[in-house]
Amino acid sequence: MRGTAVVVGGGIGGLAAALGLRRVGWEVTVLERSEAPDDAGAAISLAANGLRALDELGVGAAVRAASRGQYRGGTRTPDGRWLARMDGAALERAVGSPIVGITRAELHRLLRAALPAGALLIGVRALTVDQDGPGPVRVGCADRTLDADLVVAADGVGSRLRGLLLPGHPGPVATGAAVLRAITERPLPLDGEFELTWGGGAEFGHIVLPDGRAEWHAVLPLPPGTRFADPLAELRSRFGGWHAPIPALLAATGPSAVLHHDLRELRTPLPTFAVGRVALLGDAAHAMTPNLGQGACQALEDAVTLAAAVADAPDLPSALSRYDAVRRPRAQAVARAARQAGRLGHGLSNPLAVAARNAAMRLAPAGPQLRAILRHHAWEPPRPGGSAPRPA
Template sequence: MGRTAVVVGGGIGGLAVAIGLRRVGWEVTVVERTRVLDDAGAGISLAANGLRALDALGVGAQVRAAARGQYTGGTRTPQGAWLARMDGAALERALGTPIVGIPRAALHALLRAELPPECLVPGARMTALDRSAPGRVRVAYEHDDGRPDEAEPDLVVGADGIGSGTRALLFPDHPGPAHSGSTVLRALTKGPVEAGSDFEITWGRGTEFGHIALTDGRAEWHAVLNSPAGLRYPNPLAEMRRRFAGWHEPIPALLDATDPNDVLHHDIGELADPLPSFVAGRVALLGDAAHAMTPHLGQGACQALEDAVVLAARISEGPDVARALARYDAERRPRAQGVAAAARQAGRMGQQLAHPVAVALRNTALRLAPSGVAVRMILQHAAWTPPRLPGC
């Protein structure tokens, strides 16, 4: 029998690490608390580092075929004036690939398709994690019909998101996620819509509206607002129409093309206090469980995909799980926590700015910045080369 792993969480990061571990010869079980394995969300942008991670996992070509490259667009004011233009072609020349946009559900489905159905256990939640015996770890979980189950794998990966129960068990004194000060509403349009460009964000005062054009003609839109945690609206779409009344096209058209029942609303949390480690014994944390960050750099999923590839690569090197995980932690923690800090700063200098003088200064700085500044900022985080997985 080969070496075994239990992955707690069946989101993008959890599925990606399951693919990676299987490619290096491990048997994997993915335990996911929701009954339906379908990543909730609207759309997602993937930069070069995320796509290279998917290439290393053997699924990059499939994702590119389902995604749309982001070549046109940029950053605007609510009146429609351009603050900065996107140069997707320059990014492609520098990195070998453009940023792409894809529905989250489509990306999730492509990752699921790489795994045999028997390794996916939906409708089950982890109830205990026992690391008391040296060199061993025991995981207990309960199915949604109340049936208990357990496993004693060689490795456990906590990929269970920002509210990670795995992280809470490993680091009970850590304060956990904090509210970032922002909330996000988002949706996919019902059908094709004229989006005008591949990707745009528009900055107001403490407000951002953005869109991603998709291959089938639909678009994803998101609205990020300064907001206390827990604030909700009786009619979210009507509130968005009120908030963005008078903003430039295609914002009104995107809202008009949206079914009110499709609008998602989530407060944005982050691990403002960095974890002291991503590992403990034979247990590793990955993605939001390890380094939940704000979305202001579009790097959350990309960093989870990097985690998945590096974890699988280091595990494949041996000689034992604990030392492999120590290498994973040493490689991933500085980078992921650095990107998280940069995302927080980008939000403070971008979407979260609300004072009119600060907004005016930011806008002036963007207008005057040389055209290559935005490309260099993206390259700073996206220029990453994955390790090669054996057999891939």
């Protein structure tokens, strides 16, 4: 089956959906309301499942070339003691790839570059979706109306289209935490590619990028809307006594580089990822906390699965039913696991509970920890002919 599609949202998930649909013969237009993503000054980790999806979309090799594998690192306490070590080589042997780190700006650039000229419309916001009647779906914007056989709602955690399609759903909720993050101005001599440090009610982590700079993030319990006049000074006061290289990472960061986002998630799962001839994808369908680093990877899985479904199905209702049946259980299970990981990380503040968690992590054998990671990373794309992905 072939047709025309309008993708609402030009982030990672929306661009991936456009690439996937084009690869199975669809004509696609992407609408992006912003000139640049508000997280373009950050970086992202991609696991094997996300990379495998990018391979299916034709950009996996380019993304790998612009990334850095995360082979050495792990989780520590604020005084520097190790709770768990990460063995990227073992992960690579198990699923074919280590986790890799890449700047979000570069990932967006590579995805955009794979689209033909004119397929991405910047500064265009979708305001309405009308799918009444037998004709095409009509996407109304401020200055134009676009017709399509299929609309993909990839407009993020605060999705306008989700609110129109599922008005009874409560929408995203604040997690009670915020993430502050930035990329250092210069390379740093760091021992490993990845570290995560869990304190009581706070978290600090970093990944190393191909040019030697690092992206760091700090998660703090904060009421939504909280902002600091001097974010770096605030972070130095909170994390300045934590182990190296955390103070050095903050010292290598320019004040204007710090991004501050309140964390939100779809705590109430959606009843469906497809409403009529509209497919919900990425954060619009399953916005999750960042604790497993799976938000973008799940959006990439969505894109590949949607493309396979429309390529194999005899009609659009069958394709979207298939997409929903395959993607919703997995994505919502990953979202639940991410929420639980957050409760064990920055969400844990009681000293006795923190001590118990730390003791349990030190005693846990490496095998079960690796298997827990593989549950999310070991994903296979849908097979030709409409068969489902291999269960992870």
